[in-house]
Each structure stands twice: as C-alpha cells, then as structure tokens.
Amino acid sequence: MNPTEASFDHGVASGDPLSDQVIIWTKLTADKETVLVTYKVATDPAMKNVFQMGKEFALAENDHTLKVDLKGLKPASTYYYQFECEGAQSVIGRTKTLPSGSVDQVNLAIVSCSNFEWGYFNPLAALAKRDSIDAVLHLGDYIYEYQISGYGDTTIGRLHEPPYEIVSLQDYRTRYAQYRRTAAFQKVHQMHPFITVWDDHEIANDAHVEGAQNHQAEEGAYQDRKAAARKAYFEWMPIRENADKVYRKFQFGELVDLLMLDERLAGRTEPVESIDDPNYQNADRTILGSEQKEWFLTELKNSKAQWKIIGNQVIFSDLRFGEIFPKRPLNLDAWDGYPYEKKSVLDFLKTQQIKNVIFTTGDTHCSWAFETPTSVEDYQLKGAAANVAVEFGTTSISSGNYDEYTTMDTVQFAQGLYHKNNPHLKYVNLHDHGYLLLRIRKEVSVAEWYYVPGLRTPGDEEKLGKRIKVKSGSAELILEKEISKNDGMD
Ligand SMILES: [Fe+2]
Structure with missing residues (x-):
C-alpha cells in the first residue's frame, strides 16, 4: 500500500x-x-x-x-x-x-452529554489543557442517536452524520467517527485516560434491556439495534472488553474505590409512565438487575478504601419537580422511577454504616449537589443526620439545558423552586455547560464545577462556577460562597 x-x-x-x-x-x-x-x-x-x-x-x-x-x-x-x-x-x-498503596490525592474530571448539534465541545477543549487529571469519567450520552434536528440546535451548521436516526452498526460507527473527528474530543482523549460507560443515547432514548422510548418496531428488532450499538461502543471507546459487562471497579490505592454502574443494559426493566401505574412500587422493577445489584452492594460493603465514588448515570437522590413540571412530579427514567430498588440501596448504606459514598451523575444537562438522606421526610425531621451519601451531578458538555429553551428569569425562578421542593438540594445550576472536577483527599473531597462562556464558536476558556466540599465521615455539604483561588489542593 x-x-x-x-x-x-x-x-x-x-x-x-x-x-x-x-x-x-x-x-x-x-x-x-x-x-x-x-x-x-x-x-x-x-x-x-x-x-x-x-x-x-x-x-x-x-x-x-x-x-x-x-x-x-x-x-x-x-x-x-x-x-x-x-x-x-x-x-x-x-x-x-492508577496509583497504588497510600495516595495523597486523586483528581477525577466528570463529564456527560456531548451532543454534536448543540454546539462545540468547548468544555472538553478546556479540560484537555489541565494537568494532574487521573482519569476523565464519561458518564454517558457520548453520542446521540437522532437524525438532523431530531434533538439539537442546527443554527450553527453542525449537522449529524449520517443525517437520519442511527440504527445499524454502520450508522453508529459513522456517528462515532463524526464526534471523534472534532478537535475537542481528539485533544481531550490525547491528554487524559478515560473511564466510560454508556447511558441511553449510545443506544436510543430511554433505553432498557427490552426496548427504548426512541425505538419503534419499523426500525427492526431492538435486540439487533442494541447489539450494533454495543459493538460500535466497544470499537470506539478505550474500554476493556470484559464479558460484555461495563459495570466495573477501579482502585486508586487506599484512597478511592470507583464503582462504575450500568443503569441501562445490564438489567433495567421498562420504565413506568406515571407514579399512578400499579407496578410503580413493584419489587421486581430494577435499574441495575439482580447480578449487578449484588455486585454493587458487595463491593460497597467490602471496600477498604477511604472513599467510595459511584459512576452513576441518572440521578440517585430524591428530586421533586413540584410546580416546575406539575404533570410529571418525578423523573421516572431516573432512580426515582425505581423506588423499591432505590430504597433498598439507601437502607443498605444506612444499616451497613457505609461512609464516604459520593454518587457522581450525568444525564440531566444541569449541575446539582445533593445531600442524600434516606428520605426527604427523614431529612425534614433530622437534617443531615438522615444522610447516607452525597451526590454531585455534572452538567452537559453541550446538550441543551434550561436557558436554551427559556429565559434566564425563568431559569432563576425554576432554580428557586427546586430548592423549595428539595431541602436536601444544596446547589443547582440549570444553564451552564462544562464539567465537574472532583478532587479527593483522605480528609476531604472537593467538587468544582467549571463552566465555559458559550458553545457557538470553538474555544477553550473556562471559569470556576462553584466549589463544594464534604469532609470524611460526614455526609454534609460545605458550600463556599466566596470562592478563593487557592484552596490548598493540586
Ligand atoms: Fe443527555
């Protein structure tokens, strides 16, 4: 040749x-x-x-x-x-x-939801410039399956390839190739190791084991589509092939056990449409599947690491929408849609007295910091004493959030309502794009949200938007109101 x-x-x-x-x-x-x-x-x-x-x-x-x-x-x-x-x-x-033995500090960058049509992947370009990242966690929605304009903003001329909704193996490959030709994805992958897991859009919207909201019978057999999506994912991601499972553990010496979960294809049963569905509370409805759930709880219980970080896709903590979406009081595609299993994980954390658990979450295209109590009612009664974990949600790299659909006044109003309806919610930002940096030391973990000025032209600028800490042994968040430039960590 x-x-x-x-x-x-x-x-x-x-x-x-x-x-x-x-x-x-x-x-x-x-x-x-x-x-x-x-x-x-x-x-x-x-x-x-x-x-x-x-x-x-x-x-x-x-x-x-x-x-x-x-x-x-x-x-x-x-x-x-x-x-x-x-x-x-x-x-x-x-x-x-990864480090082994005694470790001073681990730095994880956490990203999700990179949609080509919504804009340039500027948060990834900014992240590529950083040193001292141990790993970048991509918590899913690395690609989106839609046709041109199916979900996106095409006004800056970023159009999906192929132009139609992806279904076949060749379609998924073409889509990954398009995303990976972008300068931002190339640079960030060149500079940092990734630990990835799929969410739904690597297959189709609201995917589960037996189907997906965005899969119709005329598109062929769902199992064929899932197999094509899986194959393309394993081809294009720097992920170890392990008996078809993507839930897995990474050990950062004695400091961190990272448990990556698969909340789509390992065992998830069909979501319900409404909390009034008679099956909503059923014990056999699962987001993890029995095998993964047993693995997850056993790893949590046996972990000797100071911190247990969960690579989670959809929000684990209670999140009440209230007046924001009156017809949809909870997100039934998230853990709130699987109440029996969620409660069993919360109860396990409490009864086994498992400390220093941090859920890191993608999916919502917004930034969140929750204290995670056994229930909102328990939190109202006992405050932070009811907490069993904390949860940090990363915003999207590019996928649209609230201000792309509404005015900033409405965004501010909605943020206020989220706080009013969710007393355990300590931070929400519904309008910025960026990534989450989680820096972990023995005594404290620090979450920082970095935001970019915009996505409509390429750039790699960023600014620190919020810093929140949690001390070892506590599941109570400490919010920094005035962010100091130097907090003494690398
Ligand atoms: Fe997404």
Whole structure:
C-alpha cells in the first residue's frame, strides 16, 4: 500500500487505567481488510525512552479500530504512546496509570452529554489543557442517536452524520467517527485516560434491556439495534472488553474505590409512565438487575478504601419537580422511577454504616449537589443526620439545558423552586455547560464545577462556577460562597 493510503484521522485515546495496565486506542482510515499497526510506549513526550513496542492488526470487522491493553506498567506513572502504519504516524498520546498503596490525592474530571448539534465541545477543549487529571469519567450520552434536528440546535451548521436516526452498526460507527473527528474530543482523549460507560443515547432514548422510548418496531428488532450499538461502543471507546459487562471497579490505592454502574443494559426493566401505574412500587422493577445489584452492594460493603465514588448515570437522590413540571412530579427514567430498588440501596448504606459514598451523575444537562438522606421526610425531621451519601451531578458538555429553551428569569425562578421542593438540594445550576472536577483527599473531597462562556464558536476558556466540599465521615455539604483561588489542593 502507498504510504498515503492509511491515515489516523480520529486521533488516539487511552482508558480503563489500572495500576499496571492501560488500554491505548486508535483508528485507521484504510481501504483493505487488515492493516498491520506498530505501537510504541515511552516515558517521555519526545518518545526517546521507548520501553515497549509491538504490532497489532487493525481489522475491517472492527471498523479498523485498534486497542492494545498495555501491561507491566508502574503505578501512578505518566506514559506516552504513538501508532504507526505504513509510513503514517498518529499524534503522540499521554496517559497515566492508577496509583497504588497510600495516595495523597486523586483528581477525577466528570463529564456527560456531548451532543454534536448543540454546539462545540468547548468544555472538553478546556479540560484537555489541565494537568494532574487521573482519569476523565464519561458518564454517558457520548453520542446521540437522532437524525438532523431530531434533538439539537442546527443554527450553527453542525449537522449529524449520517443525517437520519442511527440504527445499524454502520450508522453508529459513522456517528462515532463524526464526534471523534472534532478537535475537542481528539485533544481531550490525547491528554487524559478515560473511564466510560454508556447511558441511553449510545443506544436510543430511554433505553432498557427490552426496548427504548426512541425505538419503534419499523426500525427492526431492538435486540439487533442494541447489539450494533454495543459493538460500535466497544470499537470506539478505550474500554476493556470484559464479558460484555461495563459495570466495573477501579482502585486508586487506599484512597478511592470507583464503582462504575450500568443503569441501562445490564438489567433495567421498562420504565413506568406515571407514579399512578400499579407496578410503580413493584419489587421486581430494577435499574441495575439482580447480578449487578449484588455486585454493587458487595463491593460497597467490602471496600477498604477511604472513599467510595459511584459512576452513576441518572440521578440517585430524591428530586421533586413540584410546580416546575406539575404533570410529571418525578423523573421516572431516573432512580426515582425505581423506588423499591432505590430504597433498598439507601437502607443498605444506612444499616451497613457505609461512609464516604459520593454518587457522581450525568444525564440531566444541569449541575446539582445533593445531600442524600434516606428520605426527604427523614431529612425534614433530622437534617443531615438522615444522610447516607452525597451526590454531585455534572452538567452537559453541550446538550441543551434550561436557558436554551427559556429565559434566564425563568431559569432563576425554576432554580428557586427546586430548592423549595428539595431541602436536601444544596446547589443547582440549570444553564451552564462544562464539567465537574472532583478532587479527593483522605480528609476531604472537593467538587468544582467549571463552566465555559458559550458553545457557538470553538474555544477553550473556562471559569470556576462553584466549589463544594464534604469532609470524611460526614455526609454534609460545605458550600463556599466566596470562592478563593487557592484552596490548598493540586
Ligand atoms: Fe443527555
């Protein structure tokens, strides 16, 4: 093959770091079935101190994507990697292994909901500029399945490819390829390892095991669509292939156990339409499925880590909409839609006295900080003594939130109503886009929301919007009203 016939047009990525392993990823643009790709790994950004090299085939049957699970690495170490194929070279990627043993601090960046049509992925461009990120958690809605204008704002000319709703394997691949050609996604994947999990839009809106709100019979069998969506996800994400499960644990030494949950395809039963549905409270309705639930509770109970961080997709804490959506008092696609299972997790945290649990959540396109009591009624009676966890929700990278649909006055009014209806809610922002930075130390965890000025032109500026702390042993949030520039953490 002529050297100009193979190229790396979708950058590089790394993910699922362990203390001695990490996945590196790339994708070839090539016109033959099989291409042989060389990779090398070095300890310096100039790729002079190469300590691992190898060759792997990129296959058309995997869309010419390629993953290598590097082994024999040192903990808490930064590595650089590059791919080569028939004269073409990829950019040099940077990645990092997880720490082991005693750890001072872990920094997690948390993102969700990157919709191409809603605007430039500027929060990712800003995040790419940061150093000292141990991992970026993408909590889902990495792509959206809709046709052009199906859900988005096309006025700046960012139009989905293919133009129709994606259903087949080739459709999903084309959509991932489009997202991964953006400068922001390429840069952030080049700079940081990712730990990803799907939410619904990687398959179709409000997906569960047996169907989805946005899947109709004329689009074919749902199980075929799900299989196509899964295959494309595993091809395009730097994720370890593990018996088809995406719920998994990452250990950051003695400081953090990160439990990534799959709240869509592992076991979720069909959502109900209304809290008046006679099945609403049923014990067999589940968001995790029995196998994952048992794994989750066992990991929580057995964890020796100081902090237990949950990579959660949909809001876990109670959230009462009240007058904001009078016809829809709760989000029935979130944990509020599965009350029996939610209560059993809350009861478990309480009776087992599991401390230092932080849910991190995507899905809503808004920022949230909750204290998580056993119930709102318990919180009204006992205050923070009723709390069993806290929850930090990250806003969207780009998907529309309230101000894209209404005025800022209405946004402010709605934020006030959320506080009025939810006394355990300590912070809500319904209008900014950005990401959440969670910095964890033995004695304290600090959540910071960073916001970008806009999405309609490309940019990488950001500003700190809010900082909230939680001390070890407490499940009570400490809000910083005046944000000081330096809080003594890296
Ligand atoms: Fe979303």
